[in-house]
Amino acid sequence: MTNLPPLIDSHCHLDFPEFYPDRSQVISAASEQGIEAICIPGTESRHWKPLLQMCTETIKPVRLYAALGIHPWFIDQHEPDDLQQLVKFFETNQHIVAVGEIGLDFALQSISQKAQEFWFTEQLELARQFRKPVILHARKAHDLILKQLRQKPVKQGGIVHAFSGSEQQAYQYIEQGFCLGFGGGITYPRARKTRALAATLPLGSLVLETDAPDMPLCGFQGQRNEPAQLTEVLKCLADLRPESLTEIAEATRRNTLKILSLPHASYP
Numbered sequence: 722m723t724n725l726p727p728l729i730d731s732h733c734h735l736d737f738p739e740f741y742p743d744r745s746q747v748i749s750a751a752s753e754q755g756i757e758a759i760c761i762p763g764t765e766s767r768h769w770k771p772l773l774q775m776c777t778e779t780i781k782p783v784r785l786y787a788a789l790g791i792h793p794w795f796i797d798q799h800e801p802d803d804l805q806q807l808v809k810f811f812e813t814n815q816h817i818v819a820v821g822e823i824g825l826d827f828a829l830q831s832i833s834q835k836a837q838e839f840w841f842t843e844q845l846e847l848a849r850q851f852r853k854p855v856i857l858h859a860r861k862a863h864d865l866i867l868k869q870l871r872q873k874p875v876k877q878g879g880i881v882h883a884f885s886g887s888e889q890q891a892y893q894y895i896e897q898g899f900c901l902g903f904g905g906g907i908t909y910p911r912a913r914k915t916r917a918l919a920a921t922l923p924l925g926s927l928v929l930e931t932d933a934p935d936m937p938l939c940g941f942q943g944q945r946n947e948p949a950q951l952t953e954v955l956k957c958l959a960d961l962r963p964e965s966l967t968e969i970a971e972a973t974r975r976n977t978l979k980i981l982s983l984p985h986a987s988y989p
C-alpha cells in the first residue's frame with residue numbers, strides 16, 4: 722500500500738485497556754500500513770488525562786490526536802462536576818481537536834433517554850463555546866440530534882461516527898456541516914443499506930474509521946480490531962464506489978484534515 726496517500730483513522734480507541742499490552746506495536750503496524758494519524762475520542766473522565774498524555778508523548782511513527790467527551794454509555798459514572806473538568810481541559814489545552822465521543826444511543830435501554838439528552842446537550846454547548854467540531858455516537862436517535870443541530874447549529878460541524886442512518890438523515894447531517902464515518906461495518910455483505918450509502922453519498926463528506934478495538938471487519942469477528950485495518954476499510958469502500966482507490970484515499974484524508982482542523986504535515 723506504499724504508493725497510496727497516507728490515511729487517517731478518524732475514530733480509534735487506542736486508549737482502551739485492550740491496547741495496554743502492545744500499544745506501541747499496534748501503532749507501528751498502523752504506520753507500516755500507511756496510517757499517518759489517528760484521532761482518539763475520549764469516552765469517560767478518568768481516561769482524559771492519560772489520553773492527552775499519550776497524544777503528546779515523544780516521537781511516534783503516527784500522529785495521535787485527542788477528542789474529549791463523555792460517551793452516552795458511560796454517563797452514569799459521571800457527575801455534573803465532570804463537565805467543569807471538561808471545560809478546564811478545553812480552556813487549557815490547545816491540542817484537543819474535538820468534543821467527543823458524545824451523542825445519544827436509544828438502542829441502549831439501561832440508561833435513561835432524559836439523562837442522555839442532558840449530557841449530550843451540555844457537551845454540544847461546550848463545542849459551540851470552544852468552536853470545536855463534535856464526534857457523534859448516534860443510534861436510533863438521528864432525528865432528535867438533527868433537530869437539536871438545526872435549532873442551534875454547531876458551526877464547526879463534526880463527524881457522525883459509524884453512520885448507519887437513512888439517506889435523508891445523511892444529507893441532513895451534510896447540510897449541518899458534518900462528515901459521515903464509515904468503518905468495518907461496510908465490509909459485511911448483510912449491511913446492504915449502509916453499503917449502499919457508502920457507495921453513493923458525496924465523496925467530499927466521507928471519512929474512514931476503524932473504531933478499534935471494536936467493530937472488527939468481516940472475517941475477523943471475535944478478534945480485536947486494529948487501526949492497521951483501515952486500509953481494508955478503504956479497499957472495501959473503493960470496491961463499492963466508482964472512484965479509484967487513490968482518489969478515495971486522498972479525499973477521505975482531506976475531509977478528515979479539514980473537519981478536525983488537523984495540520985497537513987508533509988503530504989500535499
Ligand SMILES: [Zn+2]
Pocket residue numbers: 732734762822882932
Ligand atoms: Zn467510539
